[in-house]
Amino acid sequence: MSLVLLAPMEGLIDELMRELLTRSVAYDVSVTPFIRVTDALQPRRAFYRMAPELKQGARTNSGTPVSVQLLGSDAEFMAQNADRLAGMQPAGVDLNFGCPAPLVNRHGGGAALLDEPETLHRITVQCAQAVAGRVPFSAKMRLGVRDTGRCVEAAQAIASGGIQQLVVHARTRDEFYRPPAHWHLLGRIAEAIKVPVVANGEIWTTADYERCRAESGCADVMLGRGAVADPFLVERIRAVQTGAQPRSLAQDWLRLAPLLGEFWQGVLLKVGPRHAPGRLKQWLNLLRRNYPEAERLHTHIRAMREVGEIAQAMQQAGVL
Template sequence: MLSPSKLSVPHLLLAPMEGMVDELMRDVLTRATPYDWCVTEFVRVSGSLLPARVFLRTVPELRHASRTAAGTVVRVQLLGSDPACMADNADRLASLKPAGIDLNFGCPAPTVNKHRGGAILLDEPELLHRICREVSAAVAGRMPFTAKMRLGVQDKSRAIEAAQALVDGGAQMLVVHARTKEEGYRPPAHWPWIARIAEAVKVPVVANGEIWTVEDYLRCRAESGLQDVMLGRGAVADPYLASRIRRHLRGEAPAECAGEDWEALQPLLRDYWQAVQIKVEARHAPGRLKQWLNLLRRRYPQAEQLYQQIKPLRVAAEIDRQLDTGWSAAHVR
């Protein structure tokens, strides 16, 4: 049960989502809703000291005081398995003054795990400890240092041991995705396990996984005993979810209000589409817009209609024409 001291304003964080939330998506999502901070997709560390340009390419916000255009602070995530190399890269990254450094022990992707990265390391608590210890020493006192983990690889038997290894190594906060690597993103999320971890470590713990609605947030809070959450795909599907959670906690009516309807989302969609066309090769750009609309249609019937209209299109100019004529058709009250 939440203690009175934990019933203050919750921290609501935007998750790192590889292949989905890059600087373009971070920009539009943090313009839609303020977050306490967001975490980038991982920068892979694989045996060499990366030049500064690699970090700046992945995290262009580093050129702007480690903030998005809307002012949300950006923490940078590293992924790797060599303690010394991770520390060297964390030290170089720290010289670029990110708002914080996070370590990825949660990615379930087979290609990442095959190369000893992400969630596969949760079966090696001693290695987790060494990585955190080395990185913590490299960045000590310069910025927040956190880690993100899952509940294990195939089962949850070592979840608490892994969490304690990260914290004993120096992680100042844990974000816990409430599923194992093998469970991937399949429902349900096992939020009570986050409560067990929170009881076993002496640093703040943030809950993550399967929070799509205000009701999901409330269930997660009840089962984990925590109010601080990191929103992932739910924030992409509903860019105003964090605002809805905050409004509910303030006791305000859940009805739509100015700035949180489909009309307000349209300029963000347009801006995102224009930015994607600048960044991404023409043949890949349509897929990025469709990926977002595919998630948005979970909440917005208007997005469903627009998605179906552009789904067969492969050329950016065709999508431009459809967007010019499709907004009103997709506008369903």
């Protein structure tokens, strides 16, 4: 069966969200958001902070393997951190060459490196040597910085450095998350390198999944915002893969409501009452794309700031 991976999304998918989204054990791997590497070897606590699952065999409570992502532009320090991380036995070490955030790119990280194939190759080679086959080794990239003209060259530079899998988000850095995703270009990359290519970007529904596979020629996919907007999308995709009839969205609000309540309680413990409302609204804002009940709850609490007031609204909605 083709792979389905859960994407690393800075500020959106943390260990709380990973736990809820992987509850059904339908994902093959979940990748953490990046750990920023500058000019130092990160302490072990930095890896545990980003991936507390490392303390329990690098798996979520439901058993989904968790790979940990590194981001940086200094090959030597990236390799040192890859070495330390590999020794902690994650489900994989992943390199981020796709982050479009302006702050990250201004400091020479993420997608900014896609204009520097030599740097991509040097980082990948040294990290591959550091990982030394102890755990799976992968990378994620975009189609370029401003345009897609060097996407194949960048992919070849990364792939020849020793990775075992390449995830490609089918947009350039400057396109950020604006549709469309250029799935057809992923086929060119897959033909030019010798490692499996995983398609990522703009997969919101099972219909998107099927079109992405048809246009890209890639068997495997990674889900990002689509998985957060529909926490059961991976199950619907698994049904498509087996020829079964996917469940309808209308059937799933009763399954989703307790997850929202659990998320709210977890966020209160993690970030406190000041920031918890923003995290809840962020998730509801994506969920309302698919669930009318989420739309109503989001509208109701959008102007609320007090935890008690929001909790009362959630109770009235049957979420708490």
